[in-house]
Amino acid sequence: MTPFIHYTLLFECHADYFECHEVLEEAWQADGRRHHGYAALIQYAVIHYHLRRDNLIGAKKSLRLLRRKIDIASPYLHELGLDVDSFVAQLDExxxxxxxxxxxxxxxxxxxxxxxxxxxxxxxxxxxHKHLHRDRSEVITERELALLERQRTRNSASPY
Incomplete structure (x- = not known):
């Protein structure tokens, strides 16, 4: 199953917008963040997640960001199998x-x-509220290691 098909099934069968984001985020990262269609669909899932949580400000901000990406993302979205013209029109509804x-x-x-x-x-x-219940220990550990590495780099570059 492709990441896009998996995303679509999660989106339509479960309305699990958080997991939709996760599925395409993994594929997007694995592709070196070059697949603009994945980035646009991640943003679309974020909009739905915000809306369901009654975060209208976050949803509208995410929608603005998606609109900025849509021209670059359109060929990628078409390649995935999205009806791009309908998708863009639905962003106004x-x-x-x-x-x-x-x-x-x-x-x-x-x-x-x-x-x-x-x-x-x-x-x-x-x-x-799925984002509140996820295990973030791996992300936190990676951030701490990156911070330590930056500190080491700064300290080794310092003439003192």
Whole structure:
């Protein structure tokens, strides 16, 4: 299953926007952050996550950021199987759609996978506040190591 198909199933079957972000973030990082379609869809999931948490300010800010990326992202989104013209038009509709506008062959694939896609065991509350319950220990450790490395570099460069 491609990261985009996985994203779409999470988006439409579970409305797990946090996990949508995680799936494409991993693929985007693995690609050296070159796939602008992934970046745009990550932003789209963030908008939905903010909206569900009643964070209208965050949602609108994220929507503005997505609009700035859309021209560069469009060829990548088309290549993934998104109906880009419909997607862009839907960005002007409020509330935003909870079903992605896909090219027909991709829609057929997604619909064929939906019956076999495992259901989530998360409650609505857990989905809404998922970012509060994740294990951040690995990220924190990486940041601490990076800080130590920067301090070592500064100290070794200092003439004193």
């Amino acid at each position: 409020w509330p935003l759609h909870t079903k992605l506008p896909l090219q027909q062959d991709v829609r057929d694939t997604v619909e064929s996978l939906k019956p076999t896609f495992p259901s989530t065991d998360l409650s609505f509350e857990q989905l809404v």
